[in-house]
Amino acid sequence: MAAVIHLEAIQKIYRTGGGLDVHAVRGVSAEVQAGEFVAIMGSSGSGKSTLMNIVGCLDRASGGRYLLDGLDVSGLNRDQLADIRNEKIGFIFQGFNLLSRTSALENVELPMLYLHRSLSHHEQRERAMGALATVNLAERAHHHPNQLSGGQQQRVAIARALVNRPALLLADEPTGNLDSQTSIEIMGVFQKLNDQGITIVMVTHELDIARFTKRNLIMRDGLIVSDVAVAERLNAETELRRLRDAHQAVQLS
Amino acid sequence: MKRIFATLRIAARALRRNLMRTTLTMLGIIIGVGAVIGAVSLTNGAKSQIEAQIASMGQNVILVFSGSFSRGGVRSGWGGAGTLTIEDADAIRREIMGVTVISPESRTRAQIAAGNQNWNTQILGESPDYFDIRQWPIVSGSSFTEQDVRSANKVAVIGKTIADELFPGEDPIGQIVRVKNVPFIIVGMLSAKGLSVQGQDQDDLMVIPYTSAMKRVQRVTTLNSIMVQAAKPTLLAPAQQQIIELLRQRHRITPGKDDDFTVRNQQEIAEMATAQSKTMTVLLGAVAMVSLVVGGIGIMNIMLVSVTERTREIGIRMAIGARGGDILLQFLTEAVTLSVIGGLLGIAMGIGVSKLLSAQYAWPTLIPTQWVVYSFLFSAAVGISFGFYPARKASRLDPIDALRYE
Structure with a gap:
């Protein structure tokens, strides 16, 4: 079976005004197989976000080859990339990026609006409710983003990413705006989805968050400098329980 | 078809969100279309009354006037000289x-x-x-x-x-x-x-x-x-x-x-009488069209503001798979909705004003059906042409830049 992500010497060069070229990514080769749960780590400026944008088909590489699910996306045009983003990839952002003044349900329905094969209104509703149920937010379907907590908003964003049943879930600093307990809850959602067979790649700079994944890639100066399997993987449920116990202990003492 | 409804719903929601702004923008089109309908129905009414008056001369009438005479350089009109x-x-x-x-x-x-x-x-x-x-x-x-x-x-x-x-x-x-x-x-x-x-x-x-x-x-x-x-x-x-x-x-x-005489038939007399009102129609129509174009510029202006304000939303939509064409269609629909609703309200206002004038001041007015259709189509065209540039600007945004926009 082909890898979900296959990167061959991917480069990204930004041309600045003064004739100075910035090499954000300098030839990254990597593979991610179906069912993996990968964290890309690195300090800011290491090129991890640029690489993530390329993998998410939001941006195009300056050089190299990128096969997504066996399909070469390097030479696709804007519209074809939009279709790939719509059907093959679910993207989750640090800032949630939900449409304000639009209910959670409608936010989740949004990707289906741009689906080529158009779905019946009933089917759309059903799929959106299903996606919300996956992240345990079915009862908040009609709330607007400003009526939801950060964790809940991020779960709506995850439901939105899932609704078109993509092969790949990409998350750029998904816990960056969340407190530690909510972060672990979100990682719990990811672990559950990964257990169901969904491939997940996320960018983070928090070491303890990366420990919930199965494999860690570390980038520095546009290159992957380390690629290791996570030895002592954390389980979100256990961690949550421990956190709650600790909390209780503090209160008791 | 369903997608069109969804796009319309998005457009309606976006327009409702800034009701004051939407209304003011629409006002340009409302006044433009209202002016067209009002002006044309007034001149039309005058024209039809002149025609009725000429018809009241009788059917198939020919008028023979004796010639004009000139005395010391002063010329009398038709029927002056006794010929x-x-x-x-x-x-x-x-x-x-x-x-x-x-x-x-x-x-x-x-x-x-x-x-x-x-x-x-x-x-x-x-x-x-x-x-x-x-x-x-x-x-x-x-x-x-x-x-x-x-x-x-x-x-x-x-x-x-x-x-x-x-x-x-x-x-x-x-x-x-x-x-x-x-x-x-x-x-x-x-x-x-x-x-x-x-x-x-x-x-x-x-x-x-x-x-x-x-x-x-x-x-x-x-x-x-x-x-x-x-x-x-x-x-x-x-x-x-x-x-x-x-x-x-x-x-x-x-x-x-x-x-030393002049023969005119009724047709010719009618044409002379209505030539003036035709000029009036053209003039008033031109002034009204200018105000419609000004209304269109208002739409363009507000759509450009809207695109800038909603850059982030455009980025989100693109990130989840909206094509450039989808974004173009969305903003174009918004502009056309704006101008078409403005056009309909303008037609209602034009008809209302001309009815009021004929009721209050006994001015003859005649609502011109074809002008109602023209001005409706024209206002839709204004929406498309003035909405196109902002919509295209939105559709060409880079998704990453749009997402980063604060």
Whole structure:
């Protein structure tokens, strides 16, 4: 079976005004197989976000080859990339990026609006409710983003990413705006989805968050400098329980 | 189809979100379209009234005016020089095929008096056929007769205004009215016609036999004009031609010399009268179109603001798979919704204003159906053309830049 992500010497060069070229990514080769749960780590400026944008088909590489699910996306045009983003990839952002003044349900329905094969209104509703149920937010379907907590908003964003049943879930600093307990809850959602067979790649700079994944890639100066399997993987449920116990202990003492 | 509804719903929501701004932007289109409809229905109303007035001259009418004369460089108008005679009129009646009725005319203005009242009015010398040609019924009394014409009798048919001015509250029939001290007996009164488009009182006139007018009032031997009615519309043009030939012959005008008379048919008179209102329509229409274009610029302006404000939303939509075309369509739909709703409201306003004008000031208005359609289509076109640039700008945004936009 082909890898979900296959990167061959991917480069990204930004041309600045003064004739100075910035090499954000300098030839990254990597593979991610179906069912993996990968964290890309690195300090800011290491090129991890640029690489993530390329993998998410939001941006195009300056050089190299990128096969997504066996399909070469390097030479696709804007519209074809939009279709790939719509059907093959679910993207989750640090800032949630939900449409304000639009209910959670409608936010989740949004990707289906741009689906080529158009779905019946009933089917759309059903799929959106299903996606919300996956992240345990079915009862908040009609709330607007400003009526939801950060964790809940991020779960709506995850439901939105899932609704078109993509092969790949990409998350750029998904816990960056969340407190530690909510972060672990979100990682719990990811672990559950990964257990169901969904491939997940996320960018983070928090070491303890990366420990919930199965494999860690570390980038520095546009290159992957380390690629290791996570030895002592954390389980979100256990961690949550421990956190709650600790909390209780503090209160008791 | 479903996608169109979804796009419309998004557009409606985006427009509702800034209701004040939406309304103000729409106002440009509302006023533009309202002005078009209002202006055109006013000029249309005036035009149709002029046409009705000309139709009231009678069907298939040809007017023969005697020529103008010039004395010391001052030229009189048509009917000024006495070149038409009663014999000319008789010859037309006798020799021109297809001519049914004819009324030699001798017109003047004079002071008239009855009892201790007096009034200045128009005195028309006509034949009894005049009332038939103009399809103007006599509501009380009767017309004068051919016998009255032959004898140049002192009888008169008066308009409603004269009855009101000289005989208030009395029956005018059988009363005496003096014209230049010649006493005329009133034998009939015409039905009231009211004001003309130009605001003239059409009932302010007195009709007497043309012979009486020539001999007893004006003391002239020539006619001002001859009113001729053809039996059928198709006979109008040949009859006109024959009249010209006959009169040139009778007046001994050698080839190459100008006519000393003028022949006009009703069609030509109608065209002259409506030419002015056509110019008005074009002018008012142009002014209204300009205001529509200004409204369109308002839409463009607000759409550009909207695109900038919603850059992040555009980025989100693109990130989850909206194509450039989807974004283009979304903003274009918004602009067109804005202009089309504005157009509909403008049509309602234009119709309302013209109805109000005709109800309040008795201005004749006529809602022009085709202009309603034109202005609706035009406002939609304004939305498309002025919405296109902002929409294209939105659709060309880079998803990453758009997502980072603060």
